[in-house]
């Protein structure tokens with residue numbers, strides 16, 4: 001499987017596609033906004049005019065798009081993958097979407113004698129560029145075996161789940177940690193500022209303690225510098241919190257902490273921070289407390 005189709009060249013998709021090119025794979029790419037494909041075309045990737053055309057040309061298709069609606073569109077839309085698919089083709093979606101979507105698509109592909117796997121990822125664009133994503137993959141085991149070497153170019157750890165929705169759910173559980181951790185850190189920054197404890201000191205003490213997590217240090221640094229350039233959009237964080245809450249509701253599981261977290265991300269999007277990094281939720285907590293970034297504290 002040296003010829004791969006790749007759809008969705010956003011923050012994550014582009015470095016993933018570049019890594020596959022670097023590893024010697026021949027890529028056929030499509031992106032809704034064609035200009036974003038230019039850097040890849042300059043490096044030898046072939047352009048396709050639609051997901052359907054990608055499917056005509058590739059036996060393995062990877063996708064990395066925003067949400068369930070985008071995935072449905074590229075799979076089942078009027079120029080979607082399913083229109084051009086041939087038997088034995090494998091579509092591996094790596095986006096964060098709903099369990100209903102992945103289960104539905106798995107059935108639709110099976111009816112066409114093709115396979116749909118879900119392989120959502122943990123990690124940001126840097127880890128994508130370095131092949132250090134963590135991948136949760138679910139679906140047909142034979143299809144997984146066939147595409148595993150390609151997934152290993154993108155991720156250095158892979159966990160396989162037999163039922164597709166287990167992989168989908170695992171990603172939603174992982175992202176509920178991310179949403180909670182960023183708010184725990186943000187509220188500590190705001191509280192600390194008010195009482196005269198600097199972010200630097202807080203991060204240093206966290207680093208020396210059992211409370212630390214690598215994410216606290218990396219996000220702590222960018223929040224301290226007030227760098228909210230998007231690595232992961234606030235609107236995508238809200239999407240994932242909503243997906244987790246909906247999936248938990250269907251499973252009859254209350255997620256009381258995540259429900260509170262949701263309100264803060266809704267506020268962040270309502271305040272206009274949707275296109276910034278999700279760590280911009282710090283500004284919501286600052287506004288709630290009336291704390292300014294300059295405040296030196298008591």
Ligand SMILES: NC(=O)c1ccc[n+]([C@@H]2O[C@H](COP(=O)([O-])OP(=O)(O)OC[C@H]3O[C@@H](n4cnc5c(N)ncnc54)[C@H](OP(=O)(O)O)[C@@H]3O)[C@@H](O)[C@H]2O)c1
Pocket residue numbers: 007008009010011012013031032033036064065066067069070071073074094095096097121122123124125231232233236240
């Ligand atoms: N950023 C991260 O750190 C990170 C980490 C792990 C997982 N994820 C997940 O990975 C996925 C992609 O995230 P990202 O950060 O790369 O987002 P992004 O930069 O917004 O990229 C989204 C991609 O989806 C495409 N798209 C959106 N709606 C579409 C539609 N209706 N039809 C066709 N294509 C459509 C976009 O096309 P256009 O270029 O035309 O807009 C773009 O290529 C999301 O599910 C996200 O939750 C992100």
